[in-house]
Amino acid sequence: MSIESLLKRDRRIVLVSIAALTALAWIYLLRLAGDMKMTAAMPKMPDVPDMAPMLHAWTATDFAFIFVMWAVMMVGMMTPSAAPMLLIYARVARQSAINGQPLASTGWFATGYLFSWTAFSLVASAAQGVLERVAWLTPMMAAASHRIGGLVLVVAGVYQFSMLKYSCLAHCQSPFAFIQAHGGFKPGPSNALRLGFQHGIYCVGCCWALMLLLFAVGVMNIFWIAAIAVFVLIERTIPAGRWIARVSGAGLVFTGIWLFVR
Numbered sequence: 001m002s003i004e005s006l007l008k009r010d011r012r013i014v015l016v017s018i019a020a021l022t023a024l025a026w027i028y029l030l031r032l033a034g035d036m037k038m039t040a041a042m043p044k045m046p047d048v049p050d051m052a053p054m055l056h057a058w059t060a061t062d063f064a065f066i067f068v069m070w071a072v073m074m075v076g077m078m079t080p081s082a083a084p085m086l087l088i089y090a091r092v093a094r095q096s097a098i099n100g101q102p103l104a105s106t107g108w109f110a111t112g113y114l115f116s117w118t119a120f121s122l123v124a125s126a127a128q129g130v131l132e133r134v135a136w137l138t139p140m141m142a143a144a145s146h147r148i149g150g151l152v153l154v155v156a157g158v159y160q161f162s163m164l165k166y167s168c169l170a171h172c173q174s175p176f177a178f179i180q181a182h183g184g185f186k187p188g189p190s191n192a193l194r195l196g197f198q199h200g201i202y203c204v205g206c207c208w209a210l211m212l213l214l215f216a217v218g219v220m221n222i223f224w225i226a227a228i229a230v231f232v233l234i235e236r237t238i239p240a241g242r243w244i245a246r247v248s249g250a251g252l253v254f255t256g257i258w259l260f261v262r
Contacts, residue, residue, distance in 0.1 A: 010090045014106055018083050025076030032069065033222050036140075058129050066128055069220075070121035075114060077229040078203065081236050082113055085175045085199055089192075092185050103185055104192035112196025113203075120204050124211065131215065141219035146259045149216035153256030159209035160249025168205035169245065172236045178202070207232050213252075 058066075086106055093103040131137035136148050143149035159165055171178045179185065182198060210228050217224045231248070235241045 010094050010106075011087060014086050014090045015083070017107075017110075018079055018086065022076055022079050025072050025079070028072050029076055029220075029225065030222065033220050036220055057133075063125060063129065067121060067125040070124045070128075071118050073225060074117035074121055077225065077232065078117055078207070079114070080229070081172075081203070081233045082110070082199075084237065085113075085178075086110055088175050088179070089185065096185070096187075101187065103187050104189040108189045108192035109196035109199075112193035112198075113200040114196075115193070116197050116200025116204055120208060120211075128215070128219065137215060141215075142221070143216045146262050150256040150259030150261075152212050152216040153252045153259065155256075156209040156212050157249045157252030157254075157256060160245045160252065164205060165209070165245060166242055168202045169236070169241055171199075171202040172206050173239075173241055203236075206236070 086109065089103075089109045090106045093106060096103050128137060128141065132139065136144055138144050143152060171181075178199060179195075182195060185191075185195065210232060213228060214221065214224065231244075235244050235248075238244070
């Protein structure tokens with residue numbers, strides 16, 4: 001089998017794996033959103049306020065459920081945008097194997113990348129618990145008022161103009177520059193995990209404020225989850241990503257202020 005055929009095969013395997021992982025995550029999210037709608041639509045018992053059963057301090061099981069929800073959501077939203085980097089790793093790994101210097105499989109790099117978003121999911125879950133505790137977030141996981149939603153939008157919009165945002169976006173948009181800046185690919189699973197995690201941390205730094213929007217529009221709002229995922233993919237894969245960040249930031253700030261003063 002020629003080198004070109006091997007590279008094409010590896011490319012197909014990576015793309016199919018990304019598609020399958022993303023599809024599984026979205027199946028889970030769609031089923032969870034459907035279950036939540038059914039629960040919200042159930043008839044209420046007489047003399048019992050709406051959503052009363054959910055107004056209680058979180059247990060360890062509650063936290064685990066929310067954490068899994070966030071972690072799966074991040075897999076569904078962020079795996080597609082990691083495709084360029086994963087394809088580059090797979091190509092280099094194949095060529096290195098042919099040269100007798102094999103690297104760890106692409107799965108190790110992908111695991112490191114997703115671990116960074118798992119860490120973000122842990123923080124997001126804790127933040128959601130605090131916001132519900134202080135009644136800034138409803139039991140249906142949406143902003144409790146227009147002012148709170150507006151504040152979230154303003155914070156997310158302002159971050160779109162920050163130098164930290166632009167720095168992280170540059171690393172996400174330029175995989176080769178990222179690889180060179182971190183010493184290139186090195187053999188061994190631990191090195192692949194580390195490099196994948198570092199790449200993921202830059203992506204978290206680029207996109208964490210956009211994820212905050214879910215606290216304003218509803219953490220399980222499927223439409224907005226999909227919209228943010230598509231926006232992140234566009235922002236990270238086209239050269240005009242910085243201008244897209246600025247335009248979106250201005251729109252978020254304007255909308256947030258409008259909601260806050262309604």
